[in-house]
Amino acid sequence: MSSHQSHFANFPPSQQLLHAKCFHPGETYDDPLDFDFGQSVSQRFESIVARYPNRTAIELENEILSYAELNRRADQIARELNERDEGGQEPVGVCLPNGAGLLAVIVGIWKSQRTFALFDPLSPKDRLATLVTHSQAKLIYIGKRAGMEMAPCPRAELIDSHELGVDNTQTQSTDGPACSANAAIFYTSGSTGTPKGVIATHANLLHQTMLFANGYRLCLEDRIALLSAGSSSAVTSALIALLNGATLLPFDVRNHGTTQLARWLAERRISICMLGAPLFRSLAHALTGHERFPDLRLIRLRSETVLAKDLDLFKNLFPKHCLLVNGLSSTESGLLTLCFFDHQSTINGEEMPVGYAVSDKEVSLLGIDGESVGFDSVGEIVVKSRYLTPGYWRDPKLTAAKFEKDPDGTDKRMYHSGDLAIRRADGCLIYKGRKDSRVKIRGYGVDLAEVERTLRDHCTIKDAIVVARQNKLSEQHLVAYFTAHDLSCPNGIELRTFLKSKLPDYMVPAKFVILADLPLTPNGKIDRRALPEPGDHRPNLATAFTAPNSSVEVKLSRIWSEVLHIDEIGIHDNLFELGGHSLAATRIVSRVVKDFALEIRLQDFLASPTIASMAWIIEKHQSNKIGDQEIARHLAEVEGMTEKDAERLLSMELRPGKYDRDS
Numbered sequence: 001m002s003s004h005q006s007h008f009a010n011f012p013p014s015q016q017l018l019h020a021k022c023f024h025p026g027e028t029y030d031d032p033l034d035f036d037f038g039q040s041v042s043q044r045f046e047s048i049v050a051r052y053p054n055r056t057a058i059e060l061e062n063e064i065l066s067y068a069e070l071n072r073r074a075d076q077i078a079r080e081l082n083e084r085d086e087g088g089q090e091p092v093g094v095c096l097p098n099g100a101g102l103l104a105v106i107v108g109i110w111k112s113q114r115t116f117a118l119f120d121p122l123s124p125k126d127r128l129a130t131l132v133t134h135s136q137a138k139l140i141y142i143g144k145r146a147g148m149e150m151a152p153c154p155r156a157e158l159i160d161s162h163e164l165g166v167d168n169t170q171t172q173s174t175d176g177p178a179c180s181a182n183a184a185i186f187y188t189s190g191s192t193g194t195p196k197g198v199i200a201t202h203a204n205l206l207h208q209t210m211l212f213a214n215g216y217r218l219c220l221e222d223r224i225a226l227l228s229a230g231s232s233s234a235v236t237s238a239l240i241a242l243l244n245g246a247t248l249l250p251f252d253v254r255n256h257g258t259t260q261l262a263r264w265l266a267e268r269r270i271s272i273c274m275l276g277a278p279l280f281r282s283l284a285h286a287l288t289g290h291e292r293f294p295d296l297r298l299i300r301l302r303s304e305t306v307l308a309k310d311l312d313l314f315k316n317l318f319p320k321h322c323l324l325v326n327g328l329s330s331t332e333s334g335l336l337t338l339c340f341f342d343h344q345s346t347i348n349g350e351e352m353p354v355g356y357a358v359s360d361k362e363v364s365l366l367g368i369d370g371e372s373v374g375f376d377s378v379g380e381i382v383v384k385s386r387y388l389t390p391g392y393w394r395d396p397k398l399t400a401a402k403f404e405k406d407p408d409g410t411d412k413r414m415y416h417s418g419d420l421a422i423r424r425a426d427g428c429l430i431y432k433g434r435k436d437s438r439v440k441i442r443g444y445g446v447d448l449a450e451v452e453r454t455l456r457d458h459c460t461i462k463d464a465i466v467v468a469r470q471n472k473l474s475e476q477h478l479v480a481y482f483t484a485h486d487l488s489c490p491n492g493i494e495l496r497t498f499l500k501s502k503l504p505d506y507m508v509p510a511k512f513v514i515l516a517d518l519p520l521t522p523n524g525k526i527d528r529r530a531l532p533e534p535g536d537h538r539p540n541l542a543t544a545f546t547a548p549n550s551s552v553e554v555k556l557s558r559i560w561s562e563v564l565h566i567d568e569i570g571i572h573d574n575l576f577e578l579g580g581h582s583l584a585a586t587r588i589v590s591r592v593v594k595d596f597a598l599e600i601r602l603q604d605f606l607a608s609p610t611i612a613s614m615a616w617i618i619e620k621h622q623s624n625k626i627g628d629q630e631i632a633r634h635l636a637e638v639e640g641m642t643e644k645d646a647e648r649l650l651s652m653e654l655r656p657g658k659y660d661r662d663s
Contacts, residue, residue: 007214007359008338012426015356018340022217022298022323035210040177040202042110044243046071052245055220058100059249059268065100067245070107073100077108084139091117091185093132093140093156098229098250101161103238105141106184110202113177117185117197117393120230122254126502131187131195132156134394179203185393186232186331188445195450197393198331200232207387208334209239211358215325215338216272216298222246223295225265225273227253232331233302237274253279257586257602259286269295276443277301277310278475282583284313286590293319300325305431305440306352315343328354328431332402333383333415336361337429353428354421361385362412365423375425380435381417388415439468441476442583444506451478451509454502458495460484463518465526466509469534471565477579478509479534481518489514492539493577510579511539536567541577545570552615559591560611575609585609592618597625 008019035044053068065073081092092109094116096102109116117135119128121143132140133155140156177183183205185197212218224241226248228234241248249268253261261283265273273296275283280301299322301310306326314324320343327338339355347353357363364372365379373379384406391399406412420432433439438447448466455464464482471477480495490498492512499508511534519530538545548557548571560569563584575585589602592614598621605614 007211008356010359010427011356015340018323018342018345019215019217021342022215022325022340023219035206037203037206038179039206040110040179040181041183041205041239041243042074042107042177044206045074045107045110048243048245052220055245056247057242058103059223059247060099063100067242070100070104070242073104074107074111077105078111081109081112081114081139090136090138091115091182093117093119093135093137095119095121095128095140096143096161097121098226098234098252101143103242103248105161106235106238110177110183113181115182115184118187118230118232118235120504122230123504124500124502127195127504131197134195134197135185135187136394177202179206182390184232184235186235188232188331188447196395196398198232199390199393200331201390204334204387204389205235205239206243207360208236209243211335211360212236212240213244215335215358216240216300218244218246218272220245222271223269224248225270225275226250227261227273227275227279229254233274240272254582257286258282259586259590262287262291265296266291266293271295272298272300274300274302277306278442278583280310281313281475282586284317285587287317288594289317291317293322296322298323298325300327301352302327302329302443305433306354308347308350308352311341311345311347311352314341326352326354328381328419328421328429330417330419332389333361333385333417334387336363336381336383339428349430351430353424354431355429356427357429360387363429365421366416373423376422378420378422378432381419381421381429383415383417384412385415386410386412388413439476439478441468441478442506442581444504446478446507448478451480451499451503451507454499455480455482455495457502458490458498460486460490465518465528465531467528467531477511478507479511479513480509481513481515481531483515483518491542492579493542496576496579505581508581510581536565538566538568538570538573539578541570541573543570543572543574543577546572546612548611550615550619552618553611555595556592556611556614556618559588559595563587563591569611571612571615572610580609588614598622 008016011019039047049067049071054066056064057067057070058065092114094102094105094109096105106116117131117137119131119140137156139159141159141161143161179202181202182199183202184200186200187195187197218240222241224237224246226234226237228237229252238248240246249270251261251264256264258279264270280299296319299314299318301324311324324341325338326341327335329335335358337355337357339353341352362384364382364384365377366382367373367377367379388403391403402416404414406414418435418438420435421429422432423429438445440446448468451466452464455461455466462483462485464480466478466480468476469479484490495512496508513532513534519527545568548554553571557569557571561567564578564580566578569578575588585602585606589600589605592598593600596618598618600617600621604617607613
């Protein structure tokens with residue numbers, strides 16, 4: 001279609017050729033990608049429903065919904081909201097896991113000409129309460145698995161989405177909200193230490209969807225994975241499918257793990273998969289090389305710096321017809337750049353380029369003096385467009401600090417992103433991290449100020465500073481430096497437990513370092529560059545160090561050290577007390593299953609996550625050797641443990657009978 005070319009005409013010929021390869025073998029366009037920016041998102045959805053009522057909109061494990069069925073559910077939500085007729089300007093809260101209920105509620109809210117505020121149901125209750133209070137939501141849709149029912153939200157009425165039946169009452173399409181009206185509020189970790197709500201209008205979301213759909217050469221036959229949850233990227237992934245007649249397939253990675261994801265991608269014939277770089281690496285490490293993904297034509301990496309070795313993983317493990325796509329986007333600006341790679345692509349340097357500016361987005365790089373920097377010089381990314389967020393919910397000061405009018409006098413605005421990049425002579429951008437304290441950890445945006453503020457809430461902490469460091473795999477993790485009021489300071493275990501009760505897992509530092517004083521610059525500010533390297537030494541644990549004895553324990557100790565980047569680990573050291581997390585647990589078990597070729601269940605390991613208990617399991621099941629063809633199948637079983645179950649089991653003591661498969 002001509003629209004594909006027009007939106008990427010500024011790409012160099014090599015990128016345009018790769019973009020032309022980005023298609024589905026059985027594609028049927030039927031002009032699904034022509035967007036009317038005078039519409040609202042709900043009106044766009046209704047036009048797709050009218051055109052493709054019987055096509056599958058959402059495919060779940062036990063349920064398949066057509067576009068017409070999803071539309072009826074959304075109509076019912078809209079009727080229920082309109083009957084309340086509260087007439088306020090506050091948003092409607094949505095705290096639901098990925099699935100048909102989430103999408104029906106969101107579309108229904110739009111049909112009722114309201115705005116929604118999105119909350120992640122797996123967030124700690126205190127954080128949820130903070131977000132609800134800030135959003136001013138009076139109504140919140142929750143699911144049975146949501147933690148919202150326990151959160152202290154006295155102003156909000158909770159609506160259980162499972163109690164909403166489905167009727168067949170037909171409703172006529174309404175005019176819907178104006179395209180310039182607010183459509184959503186997406187919460188991210190804020191630079192002031194508190195979460196910030198980014199506003200998205202209907203025009204923002206439609207334009208974002210158009211850019212992605214054209215960039216991916218979306219067609220009706222596409223089957224799109226929905227892996228993220230509780231964020232703007234989850235809504236973007238959903239709209240890419242539902243506003244273009246494709247099929248959306250949600251998958252709960254946090255519950256099922258990366259090896260089940262590998263099997264799911266093949267079994268569900270996924271054609272487009274968008275995921276963060278750390279999750280991509282975890283998926284790649286879980287693969288045996290025997291998997292086949294005949295339908296997978298595009299993998300989009302997002303959320304974090306992508307490395308040259310990620311391209312090598314892609315080439316080694318995914319089919320020749322598949323393309324790898326990197327890019328740059330933010331909740332405030334939407335999609336900014338794209339870059340396409342195939343199995344013949346090569347990269348100079350360690351970082352994968354984020355590519356070239358897409359249509360309607362002018363990207364400049366400015367130095368500290370506010371002037372444009374030259375080629376190959378680091379500058380802050382500043383975006384000029386008419387498709388930027390209006391600003392931050394209930395925060396005009398922050399909005400004024402980050403946005404300004406176009407000095408050229410057009411109707412466009414400028415957004416100072418805080419992201420750093422360099423531009424090559426051909427116009428390609430290379431991402432260089434954040435200007436401020438906002439970092440990406442395991443694919444999630446984290447503001448260090450929020451972690452520091454929470455850590456300082458601990459009664460024994462005098463002061464604290466949190467920084468991001470890179471491990472040997474070039475993945476970022478958090479390190480907390482702190483001073484205490486007296487000598488009875490908490491150890492890392494106590495601090496980690498404290499933070500996990502208040503913050504998501506990815507915001508909890510992997511290492512804690514106590515200092516007599518925090519280093520200061522001559523003008524009295526914290527000197528981050530003077531903070532000592534935490535090193536790879538074993539942290540101070542309550543458990544006494546016990547060296548490995550048997551050959552199995554020695555081999556396991558080497559695996560643990562490589563995954564956790566700790567030089568010396570005792571056989572009774574707890575994985576989570578060493579700074580490990582669920583992703584690290586998955587990597588350890590994957591390595592063990594591959595290296596020992598044994599049936600090892602993740603839940604057995606998590607019940608007492610130590611080298612000693614893992615060695616005991618291995619020695620007990622030496623007779624259960626499996627072949628290469630069975631490893632991928634069995635790994636799906638060992639990763640079928642939720643993060644909540646992992647946290648519940650990590651404090652349990654080893655009991656030999658617990659690991660008896662006949663018990």
